[in-house]
Amino acid sequence: MNLATKKWIFLKLSSIILIPLMLWFIINFVSIYDKSYLEVLNFFSNSINKFLFSLFIIFAYFFSALSISEVFEDYINNEKIKNVANRALQISAIAISFLTIITIFNLN
Amino acid sequence: MENKKPLSPHIQIYSWHISSLVSISHRITGIINIIAITVICFWSCWLILGENNYNIMNYFLGSLIGKFFIIGVVWSFSFQILSEIRHLIMDMGHGFELQTTRITGLLVIFGSLVLTILIYLIGRTFI
Numbered sequence: 001m002n003l004a005t006k007k008w009i010f011l012k013l014s015s016i017i018l019i020p021l022m023l024w025f026i027i028n029f030v031s032i033y034d035k036s037y038l039e040v041l042n043f044f045s046n047s048i049n050k051f052l053f054s055l056f057i058i059f060a061y062f063f064s065a066l067s068i069s070e071v072f073e074d075y076i077n078n079e080k081i082k083n084v085a086n087r088a089l090q091i092s093a094i095a096i097s098f099l100t101i102i103t104i105f106n107l108n
Numbered sequence: 109m110e111n112k113k114p115l116s117p118h119i120q121i122y123s124w125h126i127s128s129l130v131s132i133s134h135r136i137t138g139i140i141n142i143i144a145i146t147v148i149c150f151w152s153c154w155l156i157l158g159e160n161n162y163n164i165m166n167y168f169l170g171s172l173i174g175k176f177f178i179i180g181v182v183w184s185f186s187f188q189i190l191s192e193i194r195h196l197i198m199d200m201g202h203g204f205e206l207q208t209t210r211i212t213g214l215l216v217i218f219g220s221l222v223l224t225i226l227i228y229l230i231g232r233t234f235i
Contacts, residue, residue, distance in 0.1 A: 012199060023189065026227055027230050034170045060142070075116065103153040104152060
């Protein structure tokens with residue numbers, strides 16, 4: 001199996017997992033976005049919400065990194081710039097999701 | 109090192125059809141979503157800084173611009189969800205006829221508006 005096929009399969013699998021997570025998150029986000037500190041803290045302190053939110057963040061960044069790299073593939077001709085852009089995308093996706101999950105699991 | 113592979117034609121080259129509109133909107137909403145998710149990540153991390161710091165973010169989200177941001181994010185998520193479902197159906201080999209692509213494209217565009225209202229109502233009323 002070549003790299004492009006693997007990438008496509010990962011993209012499709014992550015999108016199947018991401019669709020219900022997106023729906024779960026956006027409905028809950030609409031319900032809490034303007035709530036008080038304690039109510040929002042309460043939402044993120046719940047173990048199920050912590051777990052689902054972490055899954056959502058992991059799959060959202062994974063899916064986005066793969067799809068944005070497709071946009072780079074389509075519109076950036078210079079290999080060097082494309083590699084730098086892809087590397088920056090991957091590092092920021094890992095760093096932001098890691099930082100968020102660590103923070104969420106430290107909330108009580 | 110220059111790549112010899114041809115690039116995709118840039119969007120101003122295309123004559124607009126429903127399917128191209130949905131396709132480019134899918135990419136744009138994908139980028140909007142990841143920016144919005146990054147903002148949401150910072151918002152959730154903000155909680156660890158305590159109530160006083162959180163209230164600054166809360167003030168923004170409660171403002172008119174904040175509400176516009178929330179509704180925009182809900183629409184962007186709705187569009188992405190419906191468009192992704194359309195892509196998955198097409199990946200299974202269905203919906204390639206010209207008329208069907210037009211209908212499913214329109215369903216994604218108008219469906220995203222309906223889904224935005226539904227998500228907002230469910231979120232504000234039932235949760």
